[in-house]
Amino acid sequence: MKKAQNIVLFLSVLLFIGLAYISRFNVYQTDDYFCSYAARKLGLVQCFIDTYTTWGGRYFGYSLNMFNPVFYDSKNIVPKIYPxxxxxxxxxxxxxxFKEYFNYSTKESLKKGFLLFFFYTMLLVSLPEHYFWITGSNIYFVPVILSGILLWFFKKYEDSKQKIWFYLSSLLIIILMGSNEILALIIEGILVLSYYQKRNRENLFLMMLGTAFLLVCFLAPGNFNRMGEVENGMVKWLKRIALLGADTAYVGLKVIAVLPLFIKVFEEDLKKITTQITCKKSALFWYVSFLPLLFTSYILTSIARQFESILFYFLLTSSLLLYFKFERIKRFWWVSLLIVFLPEIKVFPAKYSYFNIDFNGENIVKELLTTDLNEYEREMNERIDNIKKSSQDSVVVDKIKEVPRVLYMDEMASVKEQETYVNDQLQKYFNKKYIRTKE
Structure with a gap:
């Protein structure tokens, strides 16, 4: 166990240092401009109302994005330090x-935190959209961190019975239900199971609170406004079944690939948990993973960046279940270690490229070794400066030639292509009628 832990800890520290270095060249992108523009034009209250009624029900995530500082951050500092x-x-x-639940020292707890960070990063479907795109991070990464704080609040209340921890837990549940639908469904499933296993007034209140604000999120008019026309009848249900199978297969394959290494690294922690919980109870919490998978297939959504909470939760619960039933799988930890640094398996066309299994390791290494990150940053800053300084309503800029693998980059349409959302967002933010790239 120690050998595997030391190897992964070393890789975790290198991973963090590498990502921190890459962050040095990060810049504002796409929705960062639009969120700042909308909040500045409409005001926070009206912007919230318009977003909720026309765009979607993520009342906390979208509200957080309204504070995007691009308008005031002329030096582009925030994109570099926020990730x-x-x-x-x-x-x-x-x-x-780890310190609260397992009574580890601060040093050991930090070590475990770095180890968990390694596995979390390897599982990400879209590393650039999750870590480096500010508006994406606020929707998908910030809620994961807040969920960890919620878990800590639960433990503090369980140990002390002080009401302040219960009230803070309630507040975080309200916040998380409006962050993104996938994590909200996972939390709702956990709250229902917690009440099922321990039926007291506190658990009942939290379950009802979670359900109420889950409905606030799901029943937002904006969710229905964004639904496009789809097939009816049997065709729609066949697509849902196919997507459920494809999404589940992706999640299962990606998690299974790293499970031996995860179980080996966290063997001591899993062993402690198994002394406090039964296999049946762990299976019940594992089943919660299928709730968001059913939802995404129902609304005809294939693998994308929002699946990362499912992958992480599936890894945590699967590792415990396998430790009960098939502990010997840890012997193959070295296979997992090799797998996570394999290149992306490209077997699907561009439309379904998210189904290609990728553990991000190779992309990070290539970014550090081959991408001219200074040139990318220079090109992006030059583009924005040219748009700012132009006195014309129509602006044509150079294409970005040095495109990074890990930093988020979505190019706008050229003069001979139809306008995309990227063009539209920059046009509104910079008050231009026409912004395109050269052919």
Whole structure:
């Protein structure tokens, strides 16, 4: 166990240092501009109302994005430090929970936090959209960190019975139900199971609170406004069944690939948990993974960045279940270690590229070794400067030639292509009628 832990800890520290270095070249992108523009034009209250009624029900996630500082951050400082701050927050919150639940020292808890960060990063469907795109991080990464804080609050209340921890837990549940639908469904499933296993007034209240605000999120008019026309009848249900199978297969294959290494690294922790919980109870919490998978297939959504909470939760619960039933799988930890650094398996066309299994390791290494990150940052800053300084309503800029693998980059349409959302967002933010790239 120690050998595997030491190897992964070394890789975790290198991973963090590499991502922190890459963050140094991060810039504002796409929705960062639009969120800042909308909040500045409409005001926070009206922007919230318009978003909720026309765009979607993520009342906390979208509200957080309204504070995007691009308008005031002329030096582009926030995109460079925010990803590092969030990664450190994830490691720190993980360490807090290891210290609280397992009574580890601060040093050991931080070590465990770095180890968990390694596995979390390897599982990400879209590393650039999750870590480096500010508006994406606020929707998908920040809620994971807040969920860790919620777990810590639960433990503090369980140990002390002080009402302040219960009230803080209630507040975080309200916040998380409006962060993103996938994590909200996972939390709802956990709250229902917690009440099922321990039927007291506190658990009942939390379950009802979670359900109420889950409905606030799901029943937002904006969710229905964004639904497009789809086939009816049997064709729609066949598509749902196919997507459920494809999404489940992706999640299962990606998690199974790293499970031997995860079980080996966290063997001591899993052993402690198995002395406090039965296999049947662990299976019940494992089943919660299928709730968001059923939902995504029902609304005809294939693998994308929102699946990362499912992958992480599935890894945690599957590792415990397999430790009960098939502990010997840890012997193959070295196979998992090799797998996570394999290149992306490209077998699907561009439309379904998210189904290609990728553990991000190779992409990070290639980014550090081959991408001219200074040139990318220079090109992006030059583009924005040219748009700002132009006195014309129509602006044509150069294409970005040095496109990174890990930093988020979505190019706008050229002069001979139809306008995309990227063009539209920049046009509104910079008050231009026409912005395109050269052919």
């Amino acid at each position: 590092v701050f969030l990664m450190l927050s994830f490691i720190g919150v993980s360490a807090l929970n």
